[in-house]
Amino acid sequence: MKLVRFGAPGEEKPGLVDAAGRLRDLSSVVADIDGKTLAPESLDRLRALDPAQLPEVPEGTRLGSCVTGVGNFIAVGLNYADHAAESGMPVPEEPVLFNKAPSCIVGPDDTVLIPPGSEKTDWEVELAIVIGKQGSYIAEADALDHVAGYCVCNDVSERSYQLERGGQWTKGKGCPTFGPLGPWMVTRDEVENVDDLAMTLAVNGEVVQDGSTRTMIFKVPYLVSYISQFMTLMPGDVITTGTPPGVGLGMKPPRYLKDGDTMRVEIQGLGVQRQKVAAA
Numbered sequence: 001m002k003l004v005r006f007g008a009p010g011e012e013k014p015g016l017v018d019a020a021g022r023l024r025d026l027s028s029v030v031a032d033i034d035g036k037t038l039a040p041e042s043l044d045r046l047r048a049l050d051p052a053q054l055p056e057v058p059e060g061t062r063l064g065s066c067v068t069g070v071g072n073f074i075a076v077g078l079n080y081a082d083h084a085a086e087s088g089m090p091v092p093e094e095p096v097l098f099n100k101a102p103s104c105i106v107g108p109d110d111t112v113l114i115p116p117g118s119e120k121t122d123w124e125v126e127l128a129i130v131i132g133k134q135g136s137y138i139a140e141a142d143a144l145d146h147v148a149g150y151c152v153c154n155d156v157s158e159r160s161y162q163l164e165r166g167g168q169w170t171k172g173k174g175c176p177t178f179g180p181l182g183p184w185m186v187t188r189d190e191v192e193n194v195d196d197l198a199m200t201l202a203v204n205g206e207v208v209q210d211g212s213t214r215t216m217i218f219k220v221p222y223l224v225s226y227i228s229q230f231m232t233l234m235p236g237d238v239i240t241t242g243t244p245p246g247v248g249l250g251m252k253p254p255r256y257l258k259d260g261d262t263m264r265v266e267i268q269g270l271g272v273q274r275q276k277v278a279a280a
Contacts, residue, residue, distance in 0.1 A: 001046060002184040002271075003033050003149070005064040006057055009107070012064035015057055016046070017184055023061065024054035033185065034069035035236030038132040038148040043187060064107040066151050066182035067130055072237040073100040073179060074227060075126075075155060077169060079217050079242025086250030095218050095226055100155070100240070101174030108182035108265075108273035112156055113280040114257060115175045120159035121257045121277075124243035125201040125209050125265050127194070128153035129220060130185050131237040135228050143224035146233060149187040150194060152273055153240040154180045154201070154265045159249050159256070176280070181238065183271040191269060194220055198268040199244055204261055208251075211244025213267075 002017035003026075014026040014033045029049065030037045037046075077096035078084040084091045106112075114121045132148025155173065162172025191197075194213060201209040218226070223241060227233065248255045257263075257277045265273040 001043070001187045001190065003187070004066055004182065004184040005033050005068060006061045007064065008062065009064065012068070016051060016054070018051035023057040024051050025057055026054060032069070033067050035234060038067070038130060038235050040133060043132065043148065062107060063109065063183050065105045065180070066185040067236060067238065069236050070102045070105060070238050071234050072231065073102045073105065074237065074239045075100050075173060076218065076223060076239065076242045080211065080215050080244045081217060082215065082245040083243055083247065083250070086245045086247070091217065095223060097227065097230070098169040098173060100170070100179050104174045104176060104179040106177045106180050108152065108180050108271070109275060110177060110180060112154070112180070112257070112263070112275045112277050113175075113177045114259065114277060115158060116280055118158050118160070119256065120254070122157045122159050122248040123201055123203065123208070123257065123263055124155035124157060124247055125199045125267065126153045126155045126240045126243050127197065127199070127213050127267060127270075128181060129224065129239040129241060131233045131239070132235050134232065134234050136232045138225045138228040138233070140221045140225040143221035144188065146224055147188050147220070148235070149185040150191055150270055151181055151185045152183070152265055152267045152270050153238070154263065154273060154275065155240050155243060156180070180265070180273050180275060183273065186270055197270070200266050201246065202264040203257070209244055209246030211246070215244060216242065
């Protein structure tokens with residue numbers, strides 16, 4: 001299934017995408033696409049529905065983030081060896097973890113805002129994992145049982161906040177609008193091989209990132225298991241898993257987002273985001 005949230009900001013309703021690509025309203029069935037809805041038994045009930053019996057949503061309706069009520073928005077840094085190299089950082093022996101503020105989550109096509117005074121706002125196409133089952137100290141062999149599905153994340157980053165202001169990377173990762181998620185969450189059973197998904201990001205029509213989850217250092221089961229050693233993962237939590245090379249920081253000279261830029265962010269089978277960039 002492809003699960004979505006649609007409608008005006010703050011007024012989103014739950015939905016799904018049918019086999020013909022039409023958006024269907026799920027609000028008579030579930031309250032929202034949140035931790036409760038993402039539980040395995042709830043997803044089984046949704047799979048049993050006949051989408052043709054659900055109201056159709058008009059084309060062009062805004063899409064919100066594909067999941068709401070996110071408690072932990074956890075990010076993995078330097079999870080692609082070639083991205084670590086372009087950033088001038090060593091390949092980590094263990095996953096680098098930091099938090100993105102859940103308040104930065106927006107819809108897939110919402111405007112990305114450059115923070116006041118920022119000169120180093122950057123882009124990062126990433127595969128995001130959505131948790132569907134609570135767990136602590138999860139064995140790697142059992143990790144996928146805790147995954148509800150996957151979605152596209154643009155891990156927007158302010159590099160001077162992240163790297164030049166001291167302390168944790170969280171500073172440069174959680175500004176308003178720095179977490180577009182969606183357009184939809186694809187349930188785990190419909191992603192044939194999460195370890196081999198093409199990923200691209202274009203700025204103003206120029207492809208700057210062209211990679212694949214194939215080159216991830218730490219794979220999905222390992223990341224879920226590893227992170228669960230340090231916190232309880234809850235249904236609705238999101239883990240964004242790192243980016244391939246091609247970020248602005250790694251260009252020579254570095255290149256960053258400007259007011260008026262556009263981004264197109266895509267992962268094979270998980271959909272496309274399209275964002276305009278504006279000064280906050």
